[in-house]
Amino acid sequence: xxxxxxxxxxxxxxxxxxxxxxxxxxxxxxxxxxxxxxxxxxxxxxxxxxxxxxxxxxxxxxxxxxxxxxxxxxxxxxxxxxxxxxxxxxxxxxxxxxxxxxxxxxxxxxxxxxxxxxxxxxxxxxxxxxxxxxxxxxx
Numbered sequence: 001x002x003x004x005x006x007x008x009x010x011x012x013x014x015x016x017x018x019x020x021x022x023x024x025x026x027x028x029x030x031x032x033x034x035x036x037x038x039x040x041x042x043x044x045x046x047x048x049x050x051x052x053x054x055x056x057x058x059x060x061x062x063x064x065x066x067x068x069x070x071x072x073x074x075x076x077x078x079x080x081x082x083x084x085x086x087x088x089x090x091x092x093x094x095x096x097x098x099x100x101x102x103x104x105x106x107x108x109x110x111x112x113x114x115x116x117x118x119x120x121x122x123x124x125x126x127x128x129x130x131x132x133x134x135x136x137x138x139x
Contacts, residue, residue, distance in 0.1 A: 017068050021061060028057050 005013070031050045040046050066071040072080050 003033075017064070021064065024057050024061050028054050031057075 031054050034040060035047050035050045040050075066083075077087060
């Protein structure tokens with residue numbers, strides 16, 4: 001059976017949760033500003049690490065919100081999985097669609113490049129060439 005908290009303990013828990021979310025958000029904003037800084041433009045590893053940290057912190061915030069504020073941490077495992085599995089499928093679909101869209105863009109660029117390319121103009125061949133030759137030969 002679940003343990004019931006008093007009103008004061010519940011309010012204290014909510015404020016702790018909000019403080020944690022605020023702290024994580026501040027760290028995310030600082031990392032974003034670090035990535036946008038002028039000196040960081042040429043330091044690729046710094047940008048990659050900051051991007052990965054931002055993604056990790058965002059996933060943690062989503063997990064915390066779902067676990068605490070949506071009360072998924074206190075539900076039976078089957079219900080929690082029925083909510084989380086479609087979420088993972090949605091993430092997979094987003095990644096797949098962006099990847100497919102990028103492939104379409106690259107193929108479209110190839111097609112446009114080929115359409116703009118000029119074919120070399122060859123000299124006339126066949127019967128027309130023979131007619132020109134006959135006219136040039138003195139009779």
